[in-house]
């Protein structure tokens with residue numbers, strides 16, 4: 001993890017928005033106010049920046065993140081909006097509502113931010129400081145709440161500072177936020193589903209839909225929603241090929257997902273080889289994880305052998321996802 005960073009704190013304004021945009025473009029981490037809670041932002045297209053973001057939050061788990069955009073045109077470059085999603089977006093955006101929709105074919109959001117799912121969570125925040133930063137930056141910004149994992153969500157810049165000082169590049173101080181709880185999350189599936197209650201009341205959403213929102217199958221805590229995809233409840237990204245963990249060698253016909261400098265016996269005969277990080281850098285490995293699994297799976301190998309990945313830093317989250325991929329079939 002990157003620690004010992006010097007965290008700048010700037011009052012909101014034009015200079016701060018431009019500094020935030022520059023920092024995001026350079027792969028840095030910027031905390032900023034939204035109307036719900038302070039978010040910790042990274043460039044949605046930069047997988048390495050997103051890996052640093054998970055690391056900065058501590059106790060990393062690759063929960064999929066919300067992509068924040070400035071307007072509906074930008075949202076539609078990321079996600080596909082059917083009639084109901086469009087109605088909700090047009091009624092409640094900008095505002096404290098997040099919509100989970102299928103990704104577009106050329107969705108620019110990094111696989112790490114969507115945890116390899118085919119869906120993406122999108123929100124247009126109403127806070128003028130968030131709007132200024134998104135416009136100055138130009139692209140989508142993924143942002144979980146700007147707190148250490150397990151702590152309550154921050155409603156003041158001072159809360160962010162207490163949790164994340166030394167771990168992120170910039171905090172834009174826009175004073176106390178208005179709503180104080182996270183956005184309401186609706187999955188725009190066959191039956192629109194309330195994935196997380198939040199700052200927008202369920203009744204107002206149901207009034208627009210003209211029908212009650214479906215309930216999610218499992219009991220959900222605000223920080224640990226099961227990622228859901230249309231038609232596939234509680235699914236995690238799972239390759240079609242069988243995943244074999246802690247592999248020390250490669251069997252004929254298998255693809256190899258390598259880690260670190262060591263060569264695995266049998267790798268010359270592998271169907272394909274990709275190395276998460278030849279130097280053994282866990283942040284780089286996290287950034288590559290879902291994209292490489294997909295790329296190897298696309299070669300239709302007999303199976304995917306995965307070399308051992310250490311449990312420290314982001315390794316814990318990497319191994320968690322690999323274990324799920326291995327049992328998910």
Ligand code: TXA
Nearest residue numbers: 036038039064065119120121144145182183225227228
């Ligand atoms: O108000 C908010 O929503 C704040 C501000 C910063 O926008 N953000 C926030 O993010 O609360 P976070 O990461 O703390 O919560 C996002 C939730 C997670 O529980 C995650 O599982 C869910 O959104 N989520 C993201 N993508 C999803 C997807 N494709 N399918 C289902 N759930 C998803």
Ligand code: MG
Nearest residue numbers: 144145153223
């Ligand atoms: Mg949170």
